[in-house]
Amino acid sequence: MGGIGKTTLANIIFNQLCPRFGKNCSFLEDVSKMAKRKGLKTLQEKLLCDISFFGVACKILDIDHDINMIGETICNKKMLIVLDDVDEAYQIQKLIGEQPLYPGTRILVTTRDKSVLNIRGFKYKFEPYEMVQLSDKDRIKLFSRHAFNDDSPPDDYYTLSRKIISTADGLPLALQVIGSSLFRENREIWVECLDKLEEAPHKDVLATLKISYDALERNEQEIFLDIACFFIGENKTNPMYMWKECKFYPEGAIEVLINKCMIKELDDDSLWMHKQFRDLGRVIAKDQHTRLWDIDDIIDKLNSTEIKGRVQALHFNLRDSSKGPITVTSEQIKRFPCIRFLSLCELPIRSVWIAVMLFLLDLPLPIINGLRQLVRGI
Known part of the structure; x- marks a missing residue:
């Protein structure tokens, strides 16, 4: 990457x-x-x-x-x-x-x-070497050399440094860029920087990673964004049904993403993505207004009477919510005419079945197709 x-x-x-x-x-x-x-x-x-x-x-x-x-x-x-x-x-x-x-x-x-x-007709075969992430010790050393011109942080900056380092997830470019930007800055700037990095990666890091994203075909981009927003750590079986239904040609797209080191497929068929790529995908999805996973954002959109023609996916993560019971009507869902993925986390099976049946009674065909993935999951 x-x-x-x-x-x-x-x-x-x-x-x-x-x-x-x-x-x-x-x-x-x-x-x-x-x-x-x-x-x-x-x-x-x-x-x-x-x-x-x-x-x-x-x-x-x-x-x-x-x-x-x-x-x-x-x-x-x-x-x-x-x-x-x-x-x-x-x-x-x-x-x-x-x-x-x-x-x-x-x-x-x-x-x-x-x-x-893999070059056709080439007389020689390349021996591949995949770059490995820095060890915890080397992460601290690299960051400290750029932030403090030393091999380790001062005692009064050690805890704050570790928190900032953790946002980079071992990516050397991020450690260098962030460390250099904080060199000789006061503590208040450091705290602000940590708050910003917990929201999104540094802009220079995003620009470097986005080169890989921009080189993808549209169907590959859609699958990349889906994984970044919803499917990290998840088995790929269920989303593959949806991607095939949407004509995203996932078999070839997944292979492209793996070859470009943007994702990995683990032994249990679950999907892995580096934290910096995850954050890149979520920044892009937010800018495009195509995927919603923050419960406050979803509620705001549900309560709005405007048609949300760009939204493709809704992920209700109720286990992270303090909102209590949430009622969603078919009339609200109709305002998302391009939805193809709906995820309801931590709901009783009976409630999910009732919700699906109510939706199917009243929704147009494109939305019903988008809900097929939910029914398969149950």
Whole structure:
């Protein structure tokens, strides 16, 4: 996932290994961004310049023809090449080529999408390494270096620091960004920062994570938002029925989300998502007004006579509510014409059956289809 330290680790490995390869080294940063902004030709020119001892910028006229120049150079020398932040398989093909590599050559690729490493016709297979989260000790050290220029917080900031660190859920980018923003700030700012982070991640972290979200197809985005809002820790079986009914093509979408490290599917078929991605999804859902899970927000919308055409899902989490019994009428639900998911938590089975029967007697077909998931769950 974005911000977990792929480029940082690749840089460290590159610098450690460079002495073994002499001048036959090249580190191509932000491959996906550079390919979109300046074209692959620019990256090919830099790579060829790095590994061919020309000493001046090499001009490439044709991407497909001059990949042969790179291939011939690579196959005759032991190389160390890093392709950072690749998002399409063809980028690897056009930069490395398909000729045999010289013995001892090392190619490192960082990516948010491991499916790009499956390249048809490629002579070599990548050995995957999935980034792991920082240990508790390293989280404190990383945050403290940016917030205090030290390896640990001062005693009077220790508890507050731990609370702020917990909001990042071990994501290095978040720890660096938050720590740097708090450097030399007073305690009141720290307390305010904690309150804000408990509502949503830091804006710079959100921007990095949203790159992965923006790259998804619409059906994949819908499933991502559903998981973030409702299904973390839940078995995937029931939501799969709903997603299939809604033509979200969930089998392929789930695989895409897993490949992009946005979710994980655990051994018991339950769905897992990093806390920062969860918060990103909920921020997006709130901005879009498509999903409601806060009981106060739901009650406000139910009491409004306006038509809520953007709302797709309602999640009544009554176990977290101090409101007491809540009555919902079919007339209120009719004001949500696009609803496809309704969740009623902690209700007696008999009450749920009665509610479903009342809804089915009086609701139009689209809403009945949205309630099928509830009936299946019972």
